[in-house]
Amino acid sequence: MKRRMGLVAIAALLAGSAFADPVEGVDLVINGDETLVIRAPAPPAVSDIFDEVYSGWLYRDEATRAMEEDDFDNPGMVFVDQALDTWAAEDGSEGKSCASCHQGIESMAGVRAGMPKMNAAGDDLWSLENFINNCRTNRMGAEAWGWNSPEMLNMTAAISLQSRGLPVAVETDGPAHDWWEKGKEIYYTRYGQLELSCANCHEQNNGRYIRSDHLSQGQLSGFPVYRLKNAGLVSIHNRFKGCIRDTRAETYKEGSPEFRALELYVASRGAGLDVEGVGVRH
């Protein structure tokens, strides 16, 4: 038995070392002048697991990486432009636009980096989408946007861009702490008929290939991302849904308390990585 395990370990090591790592010796420099932090010392949530945390950008192929390096080549940027029009457009019974109260969208600098967080009442953990819909329904007299609607995806992309180059920094203490604990529990739960947890893929096996997919640490710093496969923007919760579905499990819904808790926990695992604005993934 011992001898066999030795062979297994060696085989695993060999297989691992051939492809195990995120690409080395490259930096994410946007438009030739803005260098983003895509490798960071492991934050407290994962300091006993990893030495460093890495953006998903480092696990993508060269062509995909190149698209994110230039805003003219980044297919997500056209959606940011659409959101800027929406930002300035009046909507709802109060005759207001986002700009009526928030002025320029630059006022949203830092907002994405701190999401999700407790709401003003302190009784719920909200994702960026919840804050936006709160303004729409309670301040503008407008209808809530669907979590995966183009309006919502575009607006979260435009707001995220205002945090480009700022490190992810979420509050995990105080009233958010129970949410964080809940998110951690979900992260390590082996869901579905394939009985796989987030950690099985993104913690134990990042750097390896599962069929043709190069597994990353599953970080949120690029979100919402433009996914080539979907030819469109993908929200954080939509990505979670896809990953859980692929374990042959019943997923949770976008915006559910479970996914908001998971978002907080996963964000804390990438604290210190810069928000990318609109990441590009395959």
Place this chain on the structure above:
Amino acid sequence: MMQRIWPAAAVLISFGCAAAAGPAPDDVAWDGSAVDASLTGTPGDPENGAAVMSSRADGNCVACHVVSSLSADFQGNVGPSLDGVGDRWSEAELRGIVIDAKHTFDGTVMPSFYKTGPYIRPGDAFTGKAADGPLPPLLNASQVEDVVAYLVTLKE
């Protein structure tokens, strides 16, 4: 991702065959982490085993393992290469690994292929919706035997 492509039809087929052959997953006779008796009582078909291992719709073993003798593209490396696995393990041990590898490797990420639960939030294949009643095992008894029959041929 890969698994989404496993069609619902494959699940239906395995359900049908599982009823016809061998012990139900809960009645498998374990000897430690090995299973001595064939689940079907007849020798497996290695050629079909190779197909089951390559197919995204069935075992999809190549999602996690390199098997040099299979022509499937994009073989993954979450698990070790299966080359030479017939030298490292006996047939009974290989049967145990395919039926439920958690008996051999505590906590392994390798799925349990001949098991019916309990699962946490089991889904209806890759739809993301709740499973509609008890789930058939990922592979039926004859598919398990076919895979085992192929694995024993993997000698260096």
